[in-house]
Amino acid sequence: MNQPHLFVEVHILQSLPPSNVNRDDSGTPKQAVYGGARRARVSSQAWKRATRTEYARQVPESDRATRTKRIATLLTQRLAQPADKGGPGLTQEQAERLAAALLEPLGITKSAKKDDQSAYLLFFGKKQLDALVKLLGDSAPELAALPEDTLKAEVKKLPVIQTLSTGHPAEVALFGRMVADLPTLNVDASVQVAHALSTHAVRTEFDYYTAVDDENTEDHGAGMIGTVEFNSSTLYRYAVLGVHQLRDNLSDVTETRETAVRFIDAFARSMPTGHQNSFAHRTLPHLVLVTVRTAQPVNLVSAYEEPVTGAAGLAAESAVRLAGELQAVGDTWGDEPLRTLATYSAEGDKITEAFGSSVPFPALLDSVGTLVGQWLDGDELTSAATAEAKTR
Structure with missing residues (x-):
């Protein structure tokens, strides 16, 4: 019988050279006090944005999502496209009127500062925007010629809200959508x-x-002088994917499995771009740990409540700490993950005992896809030890 929940957690250790990937309003690298010590911090928003950008590279342009205040402009452009490009071929004025009428049921109002923008950002799929145009069928020119009140009345008969409430692209299904003025459009991340x-x-x-x-050949002075703040760090990164919620958002088993694998790939490879031209800070993780649970997700950041001092190198000691924390959580709470998969370059018996043998990252992704696929097919996932015992 299919378990009600499946959590796929991604724990990453990644070292950054001198960099300023995520700065505050004064230009200082973001920081936080944890365990009584000041730590480097990269906000979840910054890394989600980087992950979403990385994810988008893996899918066709038509399947991508966008988060923008310019939904009216984008819809107008589609309505003005000629018939040979799949559009109704309206004039610019007709397209603007019809776009405004279509978006009115969403409660989207214009920005007080810019007429071509809405008052808030809306996250939606490009296919969903095309679906709005398809709602009109061949009647777009007729609707665009109607008086204002009649046009609004006719458009209200169309399932505009339902169209944007279904067929979510993977990015919206992963990261969710919140529309305060119209909760019907909300999507749980x-x-x-x-x-x-x-x-x-x-x-x-x-x-x-x-x-x-x-x-300037007249003197040896500088044409410009400035300063930029930076730090270097070994970061612990954590994300958890609720496969059950992703399945509900996408309503497609195959797409759910593929999206889960692509998300882990994108999260591991992503990097915020702050000051990237000045520091060329892009690195790859030296440890990626995936844990699979059906109870509650567990962030293992408590491994670093006491700061690592780097007696044997920050990265190496951080990996040992993570291995110890994973085992301690299991021993203390009886909450061991069903499966543990890891890609790492660290060495040591403690690490191998906690994480299992290191596998190449593509092989890790394949294993995650298999596990998620089994769960989606209704197979009960058991711990690796139990599964091994059954095969004997």
Whole structure:
């Protein structure tokens, strides 16, 4: 019998060189105090945005989502497309009137500052926007020619809200959507992402830089002087995917499995882009741990409540701490994950005992896809030890 919940957790250790990937309003790298020590921090919003961008590279343009205040502009553009490109071929004025009428049931009002933008961001799929146009069928020119009140009355008969409430793209199904003015459009996120924290204490440093005026041959002074703040860190990153919620959002078993695998791939490979041209900070994780649970998800950041000091290297010691915390949670709470999969370069018996042997990352993704597929097919997932015993 299919379990009611399936959580796939991703724990990542990743070292960043001098960088400023996520800064506050004063330009300082974001920080947090944890365990009495100041840590480097990358906000969950920053890493979700990076993950969403990375995810979008893996899917066709038509299957992507967008979060924008310009939904009216995008809808107008589609309505103005000629018939040979799949549009009704309306004039610009007709397209604007019809787009405004279609969006009125959503309660989307114009921004007080910019007429071409809505008052708030809306997250939706590009296919959903095309579906709105298809609602009109061949009647778009006739509707666009109606008086204003008649046009609004006719458009109200169309299932506009229902169209945007179904057929969600994977990005919306993963990260959710909240529309305060119209709760019907809300989508519960199937992914939760923690703020990334350094496993150790950090200190912010300053880079003093100058720019030379190439055409200045009269003196040796700088054409510009400035400073940028930075730090370097080994980060613990954590995200959890509720496969059950993702399945409910997508209503398709095959797409759910594929989306779960793509999310883990995108989350592991993603990187916020703050000051990327100045620091070229993009790295890959040196440890990716995936744990599968059917009870509650468990963030293992408590492994670093006491800051790592780096006696044997920050990355190596952080991996050992994570292995110890995973085992301690299981021993103390009796809450061991059903499955543990890991890709890592660290060495040590403790790490191998906790995580199992390291597998190449593509193989890890394949294993996750298999486990998720089995659960979606209604198979009961058991622990690795139980599964091994059954095969003997």
